[in-house]
Amino acid sequence: MNFPTTQFLGFFLTVFAVYWLLPWHRARMVWLLLASCAFYMSWHPWLILLILLSASVDYVVALLFDDVKSLTWGRLLLFGSIGFNLSLLAFFKYTNFMLDSANSMFALLGVEYRSPLFDNLLLPLGISFYTFETISYVVDVYMGRFRAVRNPIDYALYIMFFPHLAAGPIVRPRDFLPQVERRKRFDWYRLVVGMQIALVGLFKKAVIADHMPPVVDPVFKCPELYSSASIWLATLAYTVQIYCDFSGYSDMAMGMAHMLGFKLPVNFHMPYFAASITEFWRRWHISLSSWLRDYLYVPLGGNRGGKLATYRNLMITMLLGGLWHGASWTFVFWGAYHGALLSLHRAFGRGAQADTAGGVVGVSRHVVCVLATFLSVCIGWVFFRAQTFGDAGTVVTRLVWPTVGLNLHPGHVLLVGLSVLAVFLGHLAGTFLSWRRLERRLPAPALGGALAFLLLLALLLMPEASKGFIYFQF
């Protein structure tokens, strides 16, 4: 059940109506949990057992922390729980990657051995996301930041709440679990805000992101056939696609949660207007970058051990962040690339940024920084999107070196131009306008009309076949 489908709309409307019709808070939570289970089982009925197993282990471990007085036993439990979760993730996500890499290694060494790959190994939906959520829960309870929840339904809902189950945002227990305990009251204003957020997300996903694959896919499939201009356009198109696809999903998740009386963390904040790569990671997939910071970078030592240790920690964090995205060396390279950019910015960029000038010079410098960051991010997306290093190399070479080849259809060029313009205007509006303040001034017919218009436009401009979310594969 994908979000922008009529099937999901029917599901959500039923869940929403029954949820608010139920008079008891506990019954509502049980209903939400059942709905979340049904949502997950619509992808694969049996894999729900995996998520239940993972959640049960962490639920029990967190409760045991209260009884365990010995530090050693506590640590043993903590590492046992983290190890268990990561083993599940590693098995389902990285087994074939590791076996394939081992095969390549054997081949390089001239050893004639090929370990068989698992042909039918399914990647459970959302495993990367809920694994991080369960880890953050156990760690937070262990560190004393949060008390273990006694009610298994509350805990299960934290992991399985359907708006964020498939592709985040990665929710922290201290943000979500108190909301589960709090009694909800139907609020028309909250409903309208939720509708606005969800409709913007639907527009991003269905109207912008889903129109990009016909431009991006053929170019990244055979980049050697296309001219430099086409490669640039396809790279820009992918930059737009991945942003609109993922932030569109996050917006829809946030909007739906809002309509059900829950607040999910903001996951994107005009990332392509970031003036440095450090700022980019504060604006892009915020729930992941903050998770990596709090549960990986800081425990590794963060910036406390001197410059070299900081660069090392940055590289390790981003390498693992890259690997988290997908079981492929191109993702690892993408992580390393961002780790290197972050280290470089830490080494040289911070001084330059501190040297802020006002007026035209300051604005010009800011614009140049934004453009340079955007360009660096675009080049990073090449490795994120390409299937092999060879393809990525061809794309980067043609980005740098003007080459003749096939040109894109003028219609596609126009489409990319309009999409880039839409994202740019969206970023401008998000930076300089306060929509909430503006919206409060609108009379009810204008606001209702604007929402209806946005929905109609999204429905009319949706491509025939809806594409799955890119981040669902992670």
Add this chain to the structure above:
Amino acid sequence: MTTRKLLLDRRAKQSVVWFAGLFLLVQLAGSWLLDHPWLPLRFRTATRLLAHLDANHRRPDVVLLGSSRFGIGLHGGTIAEVLAEGHSGDKPFVFNSCVEAGDAISAEFMFDALLERGVRPQLVVMEVSPETVNAWNLWMNYHMRRQMRWEDFPPWLMDLARAHQHTRVLGYRLTPLYVHRCQLWEAVAQRWRSAPSFSRDADREAQTWHEVLDVKMTYPRPRPEGALLVGLDLVRRYLRQYRTDGASAQALTRIADKCRRHGIEVLLVGVPLTSPHRALYRPEVESAFLAFMDCLTREHGCRFVDYRASMPDDFFYDNHHLYPEGCDAFSRKLATETLRDLWRAKHLHAVSAE
């Protein structure tokens, strides 16, 4: 609750009402447009076939109605040749107005469109088979998408429920601009393109059904293993319960009735099928179907000829579609054995009446 919060809440409630009202209003207006002036956008095959007919100066003498099984399995040009053999005067114009996923409901739609254009053929050849007159209708989802209007909703309700389309029908009726968005955009794009050029009438009359529809047919050769069993599960599922009192059977009765009123001869032809397909017709299905055909022929003066077992399995590329050589053989067989005599009798009668 503060006054400000109360005001915000009231305004939000009004916004939701406005949102829902405006959205529904636009969709309903869209559904009226797509049910009436823009209906041709929804039913591409019908539009293309009728445009093909409109571009022809001659009116059809024989009309073929049915599904892709007749569309692919009967060639109007071949039939016309056989009918013209040993007969002076113009070769008759045999118009294949079959549509994919067709049954009597879509046939009635096409036939009404032909009558509206003033077409009064001398002979209507109508495809029939047990599944196409079953109340558990295989093709209800296609009818809903292509031709259903608000006025069809009550008479089709039971059939829609039987075909498990009750939730889908709501989506189709309440969000038509979304359901038909691609056809709408295609129509906008077509405005920019130049008008298609037409060939001479004689060439056009000899075109096959898929040539008229501009569909490139690729026949699997050699026929893949198990190809004859493809699609049988669906047919088996729908034949599990069998009754001939649904919307399709009623549409067939109405076609027969309209033809009688206009003095058009109707020939109901049991469409050629492979042996695995025919094996699905249990005795009770077969007897109910034949009883319905018998009733129809008696009450409406039409004829029924059963060609279901007339073609060997080698002539089919799946469970019910013929290869081109099968099409040629079936067209000649039907024309020689049945249509020629009917046509001559009808044609002579028409000439003498003139």
